[in-house]
Amino acid sequence: MTERPATVAIVTGASRGIGLAIARRLVDDGARVCLTARHAEELDAAVASFPSGTAIGVAGAADDPDARTETVRRTVSELGPIDALVNNAGINPVYGPLADLDLDAARKVFEVNVLGTLAWTQEVVRSGMGERGGSIVNLSSVTGEVVSPGIGWYGITKAAVSHLTATLAVELAPRIRVNAVAPAVVKTRFARALYEGREEEVSAAYPLRRLGTPEDVAGAVAFLLSADAAWITGEVLTLDGGLLRAGGTA
Numbered sequence: 649m650t651e652r653p654a655t656v657a658i659v660t661g662a663s664r665g666i667g668l669a670i671a672r673r674l675v676d677d678g679a680r681v682c683l684t685a686r687h688a689e690e691l692d693a694a695v696a697s698f699p700s701g702t703a704i705g706v707a708g709a710a711d712d713p714d715a716r717t718e719t720v721r722r723t724v725s726e727l728g729p730i731d732a733l734v735n736n737a738g739i740n741p742v743y744g745p746l747a748d749l750d751l752d753a754a755r756k757v758f759e760v761n762v763l764g765t766l767a768w769t770q771e772v773v774r775s776g777m778g779e780r781g782g783s784i785v786n787l788s789s790v791t792g793e794v795v796s797p798g799i800g801w802y803g804i805t806k807a808a809v810s811h812l813t814a815t816l817a818v819e820l821a822p823r824i825r826v827n828a829v830a831p832a833v834v835k836t837r838f839a840r841a842l843y844e845g846r847e848e849e850v851s852a853a854y855p856l857r858r859l860g861t862p863e864d865v866a867g868a869v870a871f872l873l874s875a876d877a878a879w880i881t882g883e884v885l886t887l888d889g890g891l892l893r894a895g896g897t898a
């Protein structure tokens with residue numbers, strides 16, 4: 649089966665950082681993209697930076713069912729049937745050992761990172777991707793592969809995202825491919841506390857001697873969504889400058 653290139657994509661959590669870089673790369677490659685994020689002002693500014701007619705924005709939280717339905721409805725009506733979904737929105741508001749973890753906070757992280765990823769997938773599959781076919785990429789993390797002290801619960805939710813990816817890949821084949829990327833530290837607002845003021849020291853653990861950029865992730869996501877990856881499904885592609893191979897943790 650020859651795959652068509654993605655023409656219409658939804659990227660969640662795309663007003664800045666990795667999501668915005670992914671949206672930009674997909675548009676550069678010829679797609680039209682719907683960007684989501686909670687805060688409308690930053691989202692509108694991001695959308696305005698795209699060439700006219702290539703991007704729309706729908707504000708709303710990734711774990712809000714009404715926002716998901718409205719995003720899919722507007723994407724289909726304004727851009728066309730959805731070929732690609734990037735489940736990029738993810739949160740990590742808690743820090744510390746699991747023994748002290750606030751369970752309400754833990755539920756919220758699971759709700760956004762894991763159930764959000766599943767729910768967006770359900771929504772786009774029902775919108776027509778189930779019949780037309782398509783491709784999905786989820787944002788996992790190296791913290792889902794190795795134990796990361798202090799951000800353990802976040803890592804557990806990302807491990808769940810990786811397993812969700814594999815399970816969905818098997819269930820949604822052969823029409824829909826589902827893969828994930830698992831980055832180490834990428835220089836965004838989200839990860840700032842992990843490197844700010846000590847970037848050289850943190851980078852020293854990476855064989856490639858630098859942290860990731862949003863564009864590093866965008867390139868890998870664009871590849872997994874593309875026809876060049878037509879025989880790849882259920883994979884989690886580690887993007888870490890060699891960190892895990894060198895025995896490091898994020």
Ligand SMILES: NC(=O)c1ccc[n+]([C@@H]2O[C@H](COP(=O)([O-])OP(=O)(O)OC[C@H]3O[C@@H](n4cnc5c(N)ncnc54)[C@H](OP(=O)(O)O)[C@@H]3O)[C@@H](O)[C@H]2O)c1
Nearest residue numbers: 661663664665666685686687709710738833834836838839
């Ligand atoms: N940066 C890293 O080192 C790193 C490493 C591995 C994996 N990741 C994963 O990569 C993804 C993107 O992270 P990032 O570093 O690009 O973060 P970022 O720079 O903080 O950007 C996050 C984006 O998501 C939106 N967002 C946050 N919470 C949301 C929610 N509940 N619903 C909808 N949108 C939401 C934000 O806008 P609003 O605030 O307006 O909602 C923003 O557009 C996340 O899944 C993260 O876990 C990041």
